[in-house]
Amino acid sequence: MYNFNKENFLKVMNGAVGVKPEVDKIVEAVMKKGYKTLFLVGSGGSMAIMLPFEYLLKAHARIDVRTEIAAELMVRDSKFLNKDALVILSSLSGTTKETVAACKYCKEREAVTIGLVGELGTPLADLADHVLVNYSENDFAGDSIYIQLFELIFGLMHANGDFPEYEEFMEEFKAMPEALYGMKEAVEPAMMEFAKKYKNETYHMLVGSGSVWGETYSYGMCVLEEMQWIRTRPIHAAEFFHGTLELVEKDTSVVLMKGEDETRPLMDRVERFAGQYTDKLSVFDTKAYPLKGISEKFRVYLSPLMICTIFEVLSTHLEKERNHSLDLRRYYRVIEY
Template sequence: MPYHHLEPKEDPTVLSFNETEFTAQTESLIALRPRIEELADRLVDEGYDTLLLVGAGGTYAQMWPYEHLARRTSRLTVRSAIAAELVVSGDALLGERTAAVFTSVSGTTEDSLRAIEHCASRGALTIGFTGLPDSPVAQRVDVALVSAPKAWPFDVQLLLLLGRVLSRRGEFADYDRLADELAVLPKVLVDVARQAEPVAAAFAEAHKDADYHFLIGGGNLWGFTYLYSMCILEEMQWLRTTRVHSAEFFHGSLELLEEDTSVIVFQGEDETRPLTDRAEAFAKRISRDVSVFDTRDYPLDGISPEFRGLLSPLVLDTVMDRVSKHLERVRDHSLDLRRYYRVMDY
C-alpha cells in the first residue's frame, strides 16, 4: 500500500469511547492543580534539589518527556528511573533533599512499591499519583494525589508539578498561562478522539494482518513511542515491534526496513521535529507502508501555539487510544488479554 499521512477527519462515531467518563477523568486531573502547586512550592521552599521520576513499564516511559523538559530548560536535577533497577542499583543523589515521584493506575505495581520503600529508607520524600486512594501506592507514599479511578495518562499532573517547580525557579515564565489553558483539555481531547476515529479505523483495517511494526519517535514523544511499542502492540496485541529514537534511526535500526515494512512515525511539535522529519523521509524511500501520526494535525482550540509541543504526548496518547481500540476490533484480540503479565509468577 502507498505511504500515507494520517490527517484527522470529523466523525461522530467513536468506538469504545465513554465520553462522559473520559471527560470526568480529565477534569479530575486538572482539579489537582491547587494541591500540585502547593506541593511544588513546598519542594522549592524546603530546598529539594533532585526530582527522581520513578516508574515501571508504561509509567516509566511516561516520565521521559518531563526529564527531557527539565534537561533542556533547567539546572535542577531531574531524572527518570526504572523502579526495579533503582532498588538494586541505587542512586547516589537519593537522600533527604530528593523528591521521588511515582505514578500508578492500579496502585499495586510490586516494583514501584519496593522502590517507594527504598526511597523512603534513604530519607527521600515520596509522592504518588494514582486514582485509588486505598491502594498500596497511595497508602505508602508521603504525599498521595488522587484523581478519578483509571485516569490515564499522567501527563497533566507531571506537567503541572514540573512546570510549577520550574516557574518558582525562574525557569518557566509562562507557567501560569499554560496551567490556566489546561482547563480546556477535557473538550479539546474529546475533539481529538473524534477527529482521530476515521484515521484509526483506516489504519487498523489496513494492518489487521500485519505482525510486525517499526516505530519511530523523538523528543518528548520518545517515551510514548517506547510505551506504545512495548505496552500496547507487544503486551496487549502480541505483535512484534522495533522502536527507535529518531535521532538514533541512522545508527543501525534502519537496516531492518523493507518495502513492505509497516513503519509508524510519531511526530510532535518540539524542537526535535526535524530529526523525525529526516527519519520519515528516509523511511518513505524504502517502505511503501509509512503511517505518520502528527499532533500538528489537531487544532487544540484554546491552547496557545507555544504550548502545543508540551502537550504532544497527551494528544498522541488520545489519538493512539483510538488506534488500539480498532486493532482490538479488527484482530479480535482483547486489549485485556495476557499470557504472562500478572498471570504467572516471576
C-alpha cells in the same frame, strides 16, 4: 467514537485538571524544604510516561533530573538518592510491586516522595509523603496522568524560576478535556483506516523523538506487545540511522509518531528515508490535529499528551479489527514470575 464513553472521559479529565490546588500545596511544601535532584520513577508504561518530562526539564529548566526504572533503582546505589532528593512515582493501581518497593526504598534514604495513583488506600498512596489521586480506568489513564504531571512538573519549574507562564498555561488547561476529546474525534478516521489496513501485520517499527520518545517506547511495549501480542521495534529517530535502517524493506511497516518540539528535523529525516524504501510508511503528526483552547506557544510542550490521546483511539480500533481484547494477558499479573 467507537467504544468510547465521552461522559466518563470528560469526568476523568476534569478530575485530573482539578488536582491543581493539591499540586500547589505539594510544590509549596517541597520548595520550603528544598531539593537538589529530581527522580522520576516508575515501571513499564508508568516509567515511560516520565521520559517526556525528563526531556522537557532538560530542555527548559535548571533542575537536575533523572528517570529511573523502579526495579533497577533499587539494585544500583545512587549517590544522589538521599535527603536532598525529590522522587515522583506513578502507579495507576497503586499496587505495582516494583514501584511500591521503590517508594519504600527512597523513603529509607530520606528522600521526599510524591505518588500519583488512581485510588486512595492503596500501598503507594499510603507510603508516599504526598499523594495526587484521580480515579481512572486503564483506557483513560495516560491522559489523566499526563495532565497531573504537567501540573506538577511545570509547577516545580515555575517555583524554580524556569517557567514564568505557568499560571497562564494552567488557565488554558481548563480547556484540555474538551480539547483532547476533539482531537480524538479528528483522528479517528485515520486510526480506523490504519487498523483495518494493518490488522494482520506481524511487525512494526515505531519511530519517535524528543518528548514523544517515551510514548513511542510505551506504545510499542505496553499496547502492541502486551495488549495485542504484535512484535514491535520502538526506535529513536536519532538512532534510526545507526543500525535499524538496514531492516527496512518494501513491506516493512514503519510508523512515525511526530510531535512539535525541537526534534522534528530528526523525524523529517527518517520520513524522507522511509518514504523511499518502504510501501508501508504511516505518519501520525500532532500538527495535523486541533487542540482547541490551547495557545500555539504551549503546543510544543504538549506533544506527548497529544500523541498519547490519538493513539488511544488506534488501540480501540485494533482491538475491534483484530478481535483481540486489550485486557487479554497470558502472563502479566496472571502467573508468578
